[in-house]
Amino acid sequence: MKRLAALTLLAALSACGDPKAGEPVIRTEIGKGSEEMAAARKALSPCEHVKFEDVPLTHCVADPEKHRIHTALNGAEGQPYRSLSAYAKSLGDDAVNIAFAMNGGMYDGAGEPIGYYVEDSERLQELNRNDGPGNFHLKPNGVFYGTDGKWEIRTADNFYHSVGDRPQFGTQSGPMLVIDGKLHPEIQDDGPSKAIRNGVGVDKQGRAHFVISDAPLSFGQLARYFRDELETPNALFLDGNVSELWDPLAERLDTGVSIGPLLVVTNREEVEAE
Template identity: 65%
Template sequence: MKRLLVLALLALAACDQEPAGEPVMRTEIGSGVAEKTVTPTPSPTPTPTVASACESVSFEGAALTHCVADPAKHRIVTDLGPSGGAPWRSLVKLAEARESDAPKVAFAMNAGMFDGEGKPVGYYVEGGERLKELNRADGPGNFHMKPNGVFFGTGGKWQIRTADDFYSHVGDRPAFGTQSGPMLVIDGKLHPDISEDGPSKAIRNGVGIDGAGRAHFVISEGPVSFGILARYFRDELKTPDALYLDGSVSALWDPARGRTDARAPIGPLLVVEEKD
């Protein structure tokens, strides 16, 4: 009897394991199924001693943090993990590993969806090296809510394009790039499958580019719908295009305010560095 019980427990444990290389599922827009709740464990936010690139804002009753990357002041890089090593899986580990002589970090966020090992499931370029090809496949989950898109750039020119637009019109490999989905705003219009205030709510983050070429990164401080996040980009930030990065696991590192979120293991990271 004991032997049968042990075998049953082992079988259950095996079922719970995330297969390596398989996309981590996210609730589909408007499915009515709540996303997995992750207890937030952000670090305290003391009064900043230096100016932060991030600010606390409110939109339609939702508390958000809005961070701005300016091409005149900042550079953007992607960072999956140490050279030759496994993914960081954490902004805390990234912060601890930054060398004292490395460029100063203005802020950093998770960079899009990933598999069970923390590796990107879509297009990903780091330091000009493509580590994952563009993913135009159909499938379940938020990543595959077409159109999805790519956030990419070289030097001070940053762009967001739908995956199909990227495939058709971008020939040169950028210095950095990350694919996620769905798009939140496309040519000034909301993604067609985003409802006004759908039942699926989670801590979420995204990125948009304004007319001046600045990148606006936004993370909610509590569970919000896709609709609220998308409208903030369209109506307040006036970004013609905006891309959803992730939900539930979304995290921000804001060194100026002493904030380093550690909600759950994450995948690739977007790091905004101060220019010399």
């Protein structure tokens, strides 16, 4: 009902802004209408600004009763989007049903995922259990995946041994931030490395919590936020320095260096474009 009321208000305010033919257009910088519009948009947004250990964060919640999650990689020409803005542009009027989107896993120089990746139940990359350098190989790494509103995060080894059916979506990244309620053993409480970072965790109610820092923070800080504040038994690091968010209702569309796979959250209650 809250969503319906806010949508109704947004539509009404938009209609009020259209002058009749022949009437002069009057523009005001601040007014009641703009305040109501901003309030309505804020009421609909699944994202909020928070602060943890003096670091500003944006926290977005995907609720299986309200949202769907899927992965996105390639555009119409079969090449990776490489940016949220390119993905947004490709949607056209369908963009109205986006709740939010984030970069969703590590990738190679061409933008292709380096780990397990499933989109629309089609596996495009197999599970990667190899050793190697970098954050991805700071084991255990993990997989965020789901089918029909049931979303989970497992370590790569747990996923390999426990999951037989292919999910509707899946993406592998690393390292894990929280494993069965405990911090990753290799993550220091406050290590020397600080960057803009993002991650995802799933709570005991089945909701997926997406977090992106709005200032540099350590792995330990991000992991503690998932464990202590969001109480997600398992959480997965998505990436750092390239982390980006698209929150349409907050009119936020991050741009930066080229990215790879995307995690896209859409509204179950579809909205018709005007």
